[in-house]
Amino acid sequence: MRMVDIIEKKRDGQALTQEEIEFFITGYTNGDIPDYQASSLAMAIYFQDMNDDERAALTMAMVNSGDVIDLSNINGIKVDKHSTGGVGDTTTLVLAPLVAAVGVPVAKMSGRGLGHTGGTIDKLESVEGFHVEITEDKFVQLVNEAKVAVIGQTGNLTPADKKLYGLRDVTGTVNSIPLIASSIMSKKIAAGADAIVLDVKTGNGAFMKTIEDAEALAHAMVRIGNNVGRNTMAIISDMGQPLGNAIGNALEVKEAIETLQGKGPEDLTELVMTLGSQMVVVGGKANDLDEARNLLKRAIENGSALETFRTFLENQDGDGSVVDDVSKLPQAKYQTELLAESSGVITEIIANEVGVASMMLGAGRQTKEDDIDLSVGLELHKKVGDKVNAGESLLTIHSNQEQIDDVKAKLLQSITISESGDAPTLIHKIITE
Numbered sequence: 001m002r003m004v005d006i007i008e009k010k011r012d013g014q015a016l017t018q019e020e021i022e023f024f025i026t027g028y029t030n031g032d033i034p035d036y037q038a039s040s041l042a043m044a045i046y047f048q049d050m051n052d053d054e055r056a057a058l059t060m061a062m063v064n065s066g067d068v069i070d071l072s073n074i075n076g077i078k079v080d081k082h083s084t085g086g087v088g089d090t091t092t093l094v095l096a097p098l099v100a101a102v103g104v105p106v107a108k109m110s111g112r113g114l115g116h117t118g119g120t121i122d123k124l125e126s127v128e129g130f131h132v133e134i135t136e137d138k139f140v141q142l143v144n145e146a147k148v149a150v151i152g153q154t155g156n157l158t159p160a161d162k163k164l165y166g167l168r169d170v171t172g173t174v175n176s177i178p179l180i181a182s183s184i185m186s187k188k189i190a191a192g193a194d195a196i197v198l199d200v201k202t203g204n205g206a207f208m209k210t211i212e213d214a215e216a217l218a219h220a221m222v223r224i225g226n227n228v229g230r231n232t233m234a235i236i237s238d239m240g241q242p243l244g245n246a247i248g249n250a251l252e253v254k255e256a257i258e259t260l261q262g263k264g265p266e267d268l269t270e271l272v273m274t275l276g277s278q279m280v281v282v283g284g285k286a287n288d289l290d291e292a293r294n295l296l297k298r299a300i301e302n303g304s305a306l307e308t309f310r311t312f313l314e315n316q317d318g319d320g321s322v323v324d325d326v327s328k329l330p331q332a333k334y335q336t337e338l339l340a341e342s343s344g345v346i347t348e349i350i351a352n353e354v355g356v357a358s359m360m361l362g363a364g365r366q367t368k369e370d371d372i373d374l375s376v377g378l379e380l381h382k383k384v385g386d387k388v389n390a391g392e393s394l395l396t397i398h399s400n401q402e403q404i405d406d407v408k409a410k411l412l413q414s415i416t417i418s419e420s421g422d423a424p425t426l427i428h429k430i431i432t433e
Contacts (some may be wrong), residue, residue, distance in 0.1 A: 010044040
C-alpha cells in the first residue's frame with residue numbers, strides 16, 4: 001500500500017477503505033508518513049469530504065493509536081458529555097453531580113484549560129484541598145460508590161489526533177467537518193465512555209459561527225458515535241453571549257452551587273436540564289426526555305444533587321462545606337462595577353471579547369506554563385434582551401489589581417446597547433439519530 005495512491009484516491013472523490021485509513025493513521029503516528037503527505041491528504045479530505053463509514057474508521061483508527069481507558073469495572077452505562085467550547089461554560093460542574101444524583105455514573109476525564117478561563121480541573125481546584133491526582137483504582141471505586149469522580153487526562157490518549165491537529169492548524173484544514181468530528185469523538189471514545197452527549201455551540205463565541213455549520217458537525221458526531229456502538233445524542237446551543245452570569249474559576253464554582261440549589265441563572269439551568277435529560281436517557285435511567293427532566297428537577301428540589309456535589313468534593317479531599325458557605329472560595333481583592341453609558345436594551349455581548357477581558361484579569365492561560373488566578377473574573381448583571389438605564393451596573397469586575405482601565409475599555413467595546421432587541425434562543429436544535 002502506498003500513501004500517494006491513498007492521496008490520489010481521495011483527491012478524486014473516492015471513498016477510502018478502513019485498511020487505507022488505518023495505514024495512514026498508523027504510519028503518520030509512527031513517523032513513517034511525512035507531514036507533507038499527511039497535509040496533502042487532509043486537504044483532499046477538506047475538499048472531497050468523507051462518508052459515514054470513512055468518518056467512523058478514521059475515528060477508531062485515532063482511538064487505537066494510543067491508550068484506551070477501560071472503565072468496564074464501573075457499574076452501569078458510563079455517560080460522557082462534550083462541549084465544543086464557549087465563555088462562562090459552567091455546565092460540567094453542575095451536570096456531573098446532578099446526573100450522578102439520579103444514578104447515572106459520571107467518570108470524567110478533564111484537562112486544564114488554555115484560553116479565557118481554566119478547564120474543569122482548574123475550576124474545581126478553587127475548592128481548598130480538591131485534587132485529581134488519584135489512581136485509576138481509586139477513580140473506579142469512587143464512581144461505583146458516589147457515581148461521580150474526576151481524574152486528569154492520561155498523556156497518551158489519541159496521539160494520532162494530537163499530531164494531526166497540530167498539522168491541520170498550520171495547513172488551513174481545521175474547518176473540515178469529518179476531521180473535526182473524528183478528532184472530538186476519538187477522545188471521548190478513548191476515554192472509555194459507553195454513551196456520549198454533545199453540546200455543539202454556535203454564535204460569535206463559538207467555533208461554528210452559523211447554525212447550519214453547527215448542525216452539520218452535530219449530525220456528523222452523532223452518526224460516528226452510533227456507528228461505532230456508542231449511544232450518542234447532541235444539542236445545538238447558543239454562544240452568542242456568555243452562558244450564565246459568571247466567568248472565572250471560583251465564580252463559576254459559586255454559580256454551579258447556586259444552580260444545584262435551584263437558584264442559578266435561567267440560561268445555565270435550562271442548558272443543564274436539556275443536556276442532563278439526554279444523559280439520563282442514554283444512561284438508561286429514563287425512557288424519554290420528559291421523564292428524565294422530572295428526575296433531575298426532583299434531585300435539585302430534594303437537595304440530593306447538592307449533597308452529591310458535596311460528597312464528590314470531599315471524596316477528592318476538597319472542602320465540602322463550600323456548598324453551605326460560598327465565601328470560603330477564593331475572593332478577589334477588588335470588586336468594581338462597570339456602568340452603562342446609555343439607556344436602552346442590551347443587544348449584543350460579544351462572548352469572545354468578554355472572555356479575553358477575563359483573561360486580562362488573570363482568569364485564564366495563554367501558555368501551558370501560565371498560573372491562573374482562581375479568584376478573578378466577571379459577574380454579569382445584564383444579558384442580551386435586558387433593559388438597562390444609564391449609570392446602572394452591567395457587571396462586576398473581580399480583580400486583584402487596582403488599575404483595570406484596559407479591561408473596562410475592552411468590556412465596554414464588547415457590549416452594545418440599542419433602542420430595542422430580544423433575548424436569543426438558547427437551544428436551537430436537539431439531534432438524535
